[in-house]
Amino acid sequence: MRDTQQRVVLARIPVGVPVPEDFQLVEAEVRQPGPGEFLARAVYLSLDPYVRSAIAGRHLGHGSSATGDLVPGRSVCRIVASRHPAYPEGAWVLMETGWQQYAVSDGRDVRRLDPSLGPLSASLGVLGMPGLTAWAGVMTIARARAGETLLVSAASGAVGSTAGQLARLAGCRTVGLAGSAEKCAVVREKFRFDACVDYKQEHWREELSHATGRHVDVYFDNAGPPLLDAALDVLALRGRVVLCGLIGQYNTGIPNTVALAPLIRKRAQVFGLVVYDHEATFEDYLRRASRWLAEGQIAYHEDRSDSLASAPAAFHRLMSGRNVGKSIVVVSAEDEEG
Numbered sequence: 001m002r003d004t005q006q007r008v009v010l011a012r013i014p015v016g017v018p019v020p021e022d023f024q025l026v027e028a029e030v031r032q033p034g035p036g037e038f039l040a041r042a043v044y045l046s047l048d049p050y051v052r053s054a055i056a057g058r059h060l061g062h063g064s065s066a067t068g069d070l071v072p073g074r075s076v077c078r079i080v081a082s083r084h085p086a087y088p089e090g091a092w093v094l095m096e097t098g099w100q101q102y103a104v105s106d107g108r109d110v111r112r113l114d115p116s117l118g119p120l121s122a123s124l125g126v127l128g129m130p131g132l133t134a135w136a137g138v139m140t141i142a143r144a145r146a147g148e149t150l151l152v153s154a155a156s157g158a159v160g161s162t163a164g165q166l167a168r169l170a171g172c173r174t175v176g177l178a179g180s181a182e183k184c185a186v187v188r189e190k191f192r193f194d195a196c197v198d199y200k201q202e203h204w205r206e207e208l209s210h211a212t213g214r215h216v217d218v219y220f221d222n223a224g225p226p227l228l229d230a231a232l233d234v235l236a237l238r239g240r241v242v243l244c245g246l247i248g249q250y251n252t253g254i255p256n257t258v259a260l261a262p263l264i265r266k267r268a269q270v271f272g273l274v275v276y277d278h279e280a281t282f283e284d285y286l287r288r289a290s291r292w293l294a295e296g297q298i299a300y301h302e303d304r305s306d307s308l309a310s311a312p313a314a315f316h317r318l319m320s321g322r323n324v325g326k327s328i329v330v331v332s333a334e335d336e337e338g
């Protein structure tokens with residue numbers, strides 16, 4: 001057992017898109033578990049857009065951070081020492097660790113992972129919170145039906161790619177919006193969307209009209225304005241809009257305005273989605289998604305970085321839209337599944 005570990009703390013409060021200089025890698029002590037606690041080694045750290053809002057104190061349940069604070073984040077971990085009867089040594093768990101190699105827990109807000117349900121790293125994406133977010137938005141809230149067209153932004157990301165694939169399985173035609181030709185190729189080829197529009201190309205609004213036939217039954221919004229305005233323009237009469245994310249404003253905190261007139265004209269229904277409301281449906285979703293993954297009916301794509309020291313650069317990539325797929329940091333390569 002190691003006595004010291006690496007952790008990443010805030011060197012200063014980021015302004016705008018976080019850059020690597022906002023973070024600092026430091027050495028820290030590894031606390032040993034007391035009675036009723038266990039010590040876990042982080043293997044895969046999840047990088048998520050909400051962490052940007054959390055640092056700024058703009059995310060549900062998070063106070064704002066100060067210089068020197070551990071950066072928040074959840075990891076797939078292996079238990080390396082335990083004094084907790086329900087969490088034996090060797091078990092796999094998903095828990096809040098922050099950006100560090102080891103963390104002690106008393107079991108609260110910890111999920112035991114079953115490696116037979118799929119690759120453990122997928123517990124951070126398609127088989128985890130982003131997957132449940134997609135399931136809740138597409139199936140529980142929008143109730144997407146066969147024959148409908150679903151449009152989703154950030155379509156190559158963990159939530160967007162899963163949303164499109166779940167809609168395909170429900171019999172929908174699927175169109176993605178993504179920020180590069182490379183992302184669109186992944187969306188079409190790996191995630192099997194019917195079409196994907198690169199919104200950084202000059203004539204993308206025309207392409208969007210063409211790809212959707214200007215008849216989008218469900219828009220799954222991960223980005224907010226200005227993509228939301230473009231999506232409302234091609235929304236069908238009585239279309240449904242699921243508001244899932246506003247990544248376009250997480251870096252600044254400054255709300256972008258959206259024109260509301262199309263919502264009235266189209267008699268649209270708009271739904272806000274918070275994944276935490278849907279936790280009771282997680283086990284059901286996990287069983288289905290694990291089977292679909294094993295059968296090759298759904299796929300996932302990871303944007304991996306290879307050490308805790310690379311987390312700040314990877315987070316910069318995520319928050320500037322340069323990740324392709326679920327952003328993951330491999331913190332402990334020796335624990336990785338073969």
Ligand SMILES: NC(=O)c1ccc[n+]([C@@H]2O[C@H](COP(=O)([O-])OP(=O)(O)OC[C@H]3O[C@@H](n4cnc5c(N)ncnc54)[C@H](OP(=O)(O)O)[C@@H]3O)[C@@H](O)[C@H]2O)c1
Nearest residue numbers: 154157158159178179222244245247248273274275319321
């Ligand atoms: N409501 C909930 O409960 C809930 C739960 C989980 C996630 N979410 C939200 O779902 C969305 C997707 O999350 P994810 O984990 O799957 O991550 P992700 O899609 O990998 O998120 C990053 C992507 O967002 C896109 N993006 C659009 N505008 C951007 C901008 N101005 N700056 C940077 N990136 C921009 C980029 O893709 P393109 O280049 O393709 O646009 C980027 O690659 C996020 O908004 C997240 O906050 C919401």
